Amino acid sequence: xxxxxxxxxxxxxxxxxxxxxxxxxxxxxxxxxxxxxxxxxxxxxxxxxxxxxxxxxxxxxxxxxxxxxxxxxxxxxxxxxxxxxxxxxxxxxxxxxxxxxxxxxxxxxxxxxxxxxxxxxxxxxxxxxxxxxxxxxxxxxxxxxxxxxxxxxxxxxxxxxxxxxxxxxxxxxxxxxxxxxxxxxxxxxxxxxxxxxxxxxxxxxxxxxxxxxxxxxxxxxxxxxxxxxxxxxxxxxxxxxxxxxxxxxxxxxxxxxxxxxxxxxxxxxxxxxxxxxxxxxxxxxxxxxxxxxxxxxxxxxxxxxxxxx
Amino acid sequence: xxxxxxxxxxxxxxxxxxxxxxxxxxxxxxxxxxxxxxxxxxxxxxxxxxxxxxxxxxxxxxxxxxxxxxxxxxxxxxxxxxxxxxxxxxxxxxxxxxxxxxxxxxxxxxxxxxxxxxxxxxxxxxxxxxxxxxxxxxxxxxxxxxxxxxxxxxxxxxxxxxxxxxxxxxxxxxxxxxxxxxxxxxxxxxxxxxxxxxxxxxxxxxxxxxxxxxxxxxxxxxxxxxxxxxxxxxxxxxxxxxxxxxxxxxxxxxxxxxxxxxxxxxxxxxxxxxxxxxxxxxxxxxxxxxxxxxxxxxxxxxxxxxxxx
Numbered sequence: 185x186x187x188x189x190x191x192x193x194x195x196x197x198x199x200x201x202x203x204x205x206x207x208x209x210x211x212x213x214x215x216x217x218x219x220x221x222x223x224x225x226x227x228x229x230x231x232x233x234x235x236x237x238x239x240x241x242x243x244x245x246x247x248x249x250x251x252x253x254x255x256x257x258x259x260x261x262x263x264x265x266x267x268x269x270x271x272x273x274x275x276x277x278x279x280x281x282x283x284x285x286x287x288x289x290x291x292x293x294x295x296x297x298x299x300x301x302x303x304x305x306x307x308x309x310x311x312x313x314x315x316x317x318x319x320x321x322x323x324x325x326x327x328x329x330x331x332x333x334x335x336x337x338x339x340x341x342x343x344x345x346x347x348x349x350x351x352x353x354x355x356x357x358x359x360x361x362x363x364x365x366x367x368x369x370x371x372x373x374x375x376x377x378x379x380x381x382x383x384x385x386x387x388x389x390x391x392x393x394x395x396x397x398x399x400x401x402x403x404x405x406x407x408x409x410x411x412x413x414x415x416x417x418x419x420x421x422x423x424x425x426x427x428x429x430x431x432x433x434x435x436x437x438x439x440x441x442x443x444x445x446x447x448x449x450x451x452x453x454x455x456x457x458x459x460x461x462x463x464x465x466x467x468x469x470x471x472x473x474x475x476x477x478x479x480x481x482x483x484x485x486x487x488x489x490x491x492x493x
Numbered sequence: 494x495x496x497x498x499x500x501x502x503x504x505x506x507x508x509x510x511x512x513x514x515x516x517x518x519x520x521x522x523x524x525x526x527x528x529x530x531x532x533x534x535x536x537x538x539x540x541x542x543x544x545x546x547x548x549x550x551x552x553x554x555x556x557x558x559x560x561x562x563x564x565x566x567x568x569x570x571x572x573x574x575x576x577x578x579x580x581x582x583x584x585x586x587x588x589x590x591x592x593x594x595x596x597x598x599x600x601x602x603x604x605x606x607x608x609x610x611x612x613x614x615x616x617x618x619x620x621x622x623x624x625x626x627x628x629x630x631x632x633x634x635x636x637x638x639x640x641x642x643x644x645x646x647x648x649x650x651x652x653x654x655x656x657x658x659x660x661x662x663x664x665x666x667x668x669x670x671x672x673x674x675x676x677x678x679x680x681x682x683x684x685x686x687x688x689x690x691x692x693x694x695x696x697x698x699x700x701x702x703x704x705x706x707x708x709x710x711x712x713x714x715x716x717x718x719x720x721x722x723x724x725x726x727x728x729x730x731x732x733x734x735x736x737x738x739x740x741x742x743x744x745x746x747x748x749x750x751x752x753x754x755x756x757x758x759x760x761x762x763x764x765x766x767x768x769x770x771x772x773x774x775x776x777x778x779x780x781x782x783x784x785x786x787x788x789x790x791x792x793x794x795x796x797x798x799x800x801x802x
Contacts, residue, residue: 289594446611460618
């Protein structure tokens with residue numbers, strides 16, 4: 185039994201050390217090194233190359249090293265029978281929640297506008313909005329979305345939530361499915377996308393969607409770049425449906441220097457930093473599932489191929 | 494018995510209407526109009542002209558129309574025997590608390606830096622700091638400071654406080670006086686100035702003060718421009734003692750277009766908007782003290798001339 189780490193960002197060795205520090209007797213290999221492939225029962229992957237997984241004949245479990253599994257499900261070389269899991273790190277949800285709170289507050293206190301005014305040496309007071317007068321709508325009520333919704337509610341915001349299938353979260357008004365979308369959007373000044381990326385949600389934030397939002401809605405996308413049709417956002421800003429946006433994720437990352445988003449003062453661009461895996465915390469969660477796999481126990485955070493999360 | 498409103502920002506009539514809407518039988522005059530001066534027992538002032546107060550022979554009470562009274566105490570024409578009061582509007586403290594939270598979160602999530610990177614089209618992820626790992630030090634533990642300290646504590650920050658005389662706030666480590674200042678500053682990553690402006694605190698944030706702070710402390714001044722020696726801040730940023738600042742108040746407002754602060758990317762300038770009086774809420778508090786003055790009851794929010802707040 186062994187673990188293989190497959191990623192293309194040069195951080196594999198660092199992860200190997202983090203895992204072996206926690207469990208020195210575990211066999212951990214790095215994809216591309218020379219080692220007996222048939223030993224491997226679990227692959228830890230982050231944006232792995234296509235057709236890397238099928239080099240491991242005894243593979244039982246592929247685990248994302250983060251919360252997202254879209255890149256695993258999109259891999260045409262994903263072996264049929266392997267289980268898929270992901271990491272639900274409480275710190276990731278905590279960090280996401282803090283970041284979203286920072287973005288929402290920055291928006292209602294006009295800090296983004298004051299940054300632009302600074303550049304022009306303008307002194308121009310603008311009326312702020314109070315927390316209690318701000319309705320935040322959270323799209324996606326999974327581990328991250330539910331945490332963010334509850335924390336914003338706790339901070340005093342009016343919070344509602346939308347998800348594909350109906351969810352019940354204490355104190356949060358929830359809407360579900362296409363039929364619930366218009367009511368949800370009517371209720372929302374600030375829209376936070378925390379959806380999983382699936383074939384159903386890919387490109388969901390498009391022209392048709394923006395037609396349904398309240399005039400002047402502020403958009404925060406901290407999920408995946410694939411949720412947003414970027415040109416449609418530019419049009420929605422142009423016609424005033426969307427007043428501005430904080431975007432942490434993009435169709436292509438890093439965002440190219442010629443991308444039109446850079447020219448927009450009312451788009452705050454952050455370089456995919458809302459919530460970054462804490463290596464030790466993630467390593468211990470990955471090891472727990474490796475132990476469960478080895479012992480034949482039920483896996484944690486297993487992903488349904490059909491649902492996509 | 495009558496009230497006179499003295500301010501120079503063209504908003505006197507608007508205030509008069511707000512007060513008379515709440516109490517239609519109250520005599521309210523605007524300074525500069527023609528009316529019997531000896532009727533006036535209470536003056537409502539905001540940055541009034543010098544030697545305006547001594548035109549009212551029967552004046553008993555001067556009330557600031559905001560939280561600050563520095564401009565009243567600095568008026569050489571302030572009659573000797575009149576009482577002084579101010580407005581302690583719970584909404585002002587609430588708004589201040591929200592604004593400070595927005596600034597602290599923006600700082601620890603590097604949003605100010607990302608705004609600068611946006612201008613340069615730079616994609617440069619920076620490690621964020623978590624709320625629980627951030628020590629915020631609040632200078633000034635009056636109505637505003639105490640509220641901000643408790644709210645930040647509630648949000649999960651490590652919070653300590655400093656004031657001239659010792660204060661006890663549940664859950665907050667407090668320091669007092671010159672002898673407590675170094676320990677307070679050792680404990681602080683983010684420093685929030687919410688001091689009253691008095692002869693003792695004027696220019697307190699100066700070169701000597703910045704020598705005592707921890708390397709890389711972030712400064713937030715939402716009190717008065719007079720607390721900060723502006724050139725000394727520039728030096729402290731230059732030598733790294735201060736990593737950056739959010740300034741809402743300045744020695745001179747509006748900040749002149751040639752002021753060196755505009756050139757600094759790591760100074761976020763906001764145009765004195767942290768907390769703006771809500772007219773109805775303030776008007777009802779002012780009327781309450783007018784009723785108390787008229788009935789001979791104890792005043793609320795009376796200010797000590799010797800303490801300056």
